[in-house]
Amino acid sequence: MNDRPSARELLAAVERFLEESVVPALEGPARFHARVAANVVRIVARELETEELHLEREWDGLSVLLGSVDEEPPRDRAALRESILARNQELVRRIRSGDGDAGAWRAALLEHLTRTVADKLDVAQPPRKGRGE
Amino acid sequence: MAGEDLGERVAAFVAREEGLAAGDVRLGGLRRLAGGASREIWALDLEIERAGGVERLPLVLRRDPPGRVGDGGDRGLEYRLLRAARAGGVPVPRVHWGSGDATILGSPFFLMERVEGETLPRRLLRDERYAKARSVMAAELGAVLARIHALDPAQADLRGLAAPPADRAPARAEVERVADGIRGLAVEPHPVLDLAERWLLERAPEPARRTLVHGDYRIGNVLFDEGGVCAILDWELAHLGDPIEDLGWLCTRAWRFGSPLAAGGVGTRESLVLAYESASGAKVDRDALRFWEAFGSFKLALVFITQSRVYLDGRVRSVELASLGRRTVEAEDELLRFLRGEA
Numbered sequence: 001m002n003d004r005p006s007a008r009e010l011l012a013a014v015e016r017f018l019e020e021s022v023v024p025a026l027e028g029p030a031r032f033h034a035r036v037a038a039n040v041v042r043i044v045a046r047e048l049e050t051e052e053l054h055l056e057r058e059w060d061g062l063s064v065l066l067g068s069v070d071e072e073p074p075r076d077r078a079a080l081r082e083s084i085l086a087r088n089q090e091l092v093r094r095i096r097s098g099d100g101d102a103g104a105w106r107a108a109l110l111e112h113l114t115r116t117v118a119d120k121l122d123v124a125q126p127p128r129k130g131r132g133e
Numbered sequence: 134m135a136g137e138d139l140g141e142r143v144a145a146f147v148a149r150e151e152g153l154a155a156g157d158v159r160l161g162g163l164r165r166l167a168g169g170a171s172r173e174i175w176a177l178d179l180e181i182e183r184a185g186g187v188e189r190l191p192l193v194l195r196r197d198p199p200g201r202v203g204d205g206g207d208r209g210l211e212y213r214l215l216r217a218a219r220a221g222g223v224p225v226p227r228v229h230w231g232s233g234d235a236t237i238l239g240s241p242f243f244l245m246e247r248v249e250g251e252t253l254p255r256r257l258l259r260d261e262r263y264a265k266a267r268s269v270m271a272a273e274l275g276a277v278l279a280r281i282h283a284l285d286p287a288q289a290d291l292r293g294l295a296a297p298p299a300d301r302a303p304a305r306a307e308v309e310r311v312a313d314g315i316r317g318l319a320v321e322p323h324p325v326l327d328l329a330e331r332w333l334l335e336r337a338p339e340p341a342r343r344t345l346v347h348g349d350y351r352i353g354n355v356l357f358d359e360g361g362v363c364a365i366l367d368w369e370l371a372h373l374g375d376p377i378e379d380l381g382w383l384c385t386r387a388w389r390f391g392s393p394l395a396a397g398g399v400g401t402r403e404s405l406v407l408a409y410e411s412a413s414g415a416k417v418d419r420d421a422l423r424f425w426e427a428f429g430s431f432k433l434a435l436v437f438i439t440q441s442r443v444y445l446d447g448r449v450r451s452v453e454l455a456s457l458g459r460r461t462v463e464a465e466d467e468l469l470r471f472l473r474g475e476a
Contacts, residue, residue: 028164028165028166029165032453033451033452033453036452036453036456037452039456040452040455040456043456043459085321085322088321088322088324089322091322091324092322092323092324092327095324095327095328095331096327098331100328100331101331109324109328110469110472110473113324113325113328113465113469114469114473117325117462117465117466117469118466120462120465121462121463121466123459124459124460124462124463125463
């Protein structure tokens with residue numbers, strides 16, 4: 001186990017440095033890129049917080065859609081990511097074959113995609129109230 | 134090329150174009166303006182000494198980033214488009230000089246009038262001083278777009294424009310083009326985009342007309358001041374196609390910058406469409422508009438995927454390009470609204 005500061009705390013230090021010292025000291029494209037860099041650090045920080053939960057949810061949703069609820073998710077994080085990628089490939093094959101064009105499976109599919117997209121948005125964008133219209 | 138060297142080369146180029154001695158063209162105030170990932174924009178001031186006196190020109194230089202893999206933009210064509218648009222009564226900056234010869238400045242470029250004004254969407258949407266501009270903007274953009282679509286695509290300056298295949302509706306051809314792009318470039322599966330592709334293909338409208346399409350008609354490419362629209366910029370994606378594409382792109386969610394108003398964040402869809410219909414005399418099919426608005430997010434997904442791929446392949450090590458891959462989900466989120474029947 002690594003010593004403190006934790007990964008999260010180190011990222012917070014980098015983000016503060018970028019926002020408070022680098023951005024104000026620069027102008028033009030470099031200033032813009034420093035802002036983007038600070039935002040990227042925040043994305044990484046949010047991903048560290050939520051990835052485990054999001055991967056679990058996506059796995060479970062895919063299990064229902066693909067009829068593989070009995071399969072245990074890999075315990076290793078990298079293996080879980082790989083399995084989800086493979087399952088998403090399978091999901092895309094089903095969509096391309098027309099399975100998602102109508103009916104109950106489409107309803108379940110939209111529900112699953114809505115949840116995974118909401119999870120990805122929570123990482124990609126700063127939290128804010130009343131997202132969307 | 135360092136800024137100093139660039140300035141010298143621009144001055145020498147203008148002197149040659151004008152048949153003047155090198156010393157008669159002086160350049161100052163060269164500075165890089167914050168631009169997008171696909172182009173460089175510089176501000177500069179030229180002093181041109183002629184027999185009749187000294188002419189001072191505030192200019193903008195637009196140039197492809199030297200050595201960058203092309204984005205299909207053609208600066209020579211953009212130069213001619215701006216000339217044609219101006220002749221057709223569309224508010225655009227006056228173009229002065231340009232060349233597609235990459236040996237002059239390292240990549241194709243042109244020089245145009247620097248029109249005073251603002252392009253930053255967030256200023257337009259939030260600042261009190263642009264309240265009046267906001268109130269007239271949607272109607273103005275509708276009326277200006279009608280003029281763009283009225284330009285004769287057969288005129289000499291508009292030769293060489295990309296056109297959809299004659300055997301298919303532009304809408305269908307565009308969905309297929311973007312879907313192919315996504316399939317070719319995405320490094321992971323995107324179920325939402327596959328589902329959206331099917332939704333779009335089912336709804337692809339036949340065009341009521343085929344016209345010049347600006348191709349990037351949106352807030353961010355509109356120069357404005359307190360009174361409203363000053364100039365329409367960024368013509369590099371102009372092509373022939375279904376004119377409703379421009380209306381749909383302007384209403385695409387990303388270009389509302391968080392505002393609840395559909396038309397570029399400054400007005401309702403209807404205020405834009407009514408102004409367009411009244412200026413063009415053409416009726417806008419609302420289902421076609423809905424298709425093109427959804428298609429806008431589909432196309433944006435490809436833009437984000439393409440830009441992050443440029444980073445992933447190590448072609449351009451830009452933090453901005455790297456970050457854009459994580460914006461693909463915004464387009465997916467919006468497409469899901471259409472798929473669920475909410476938008």
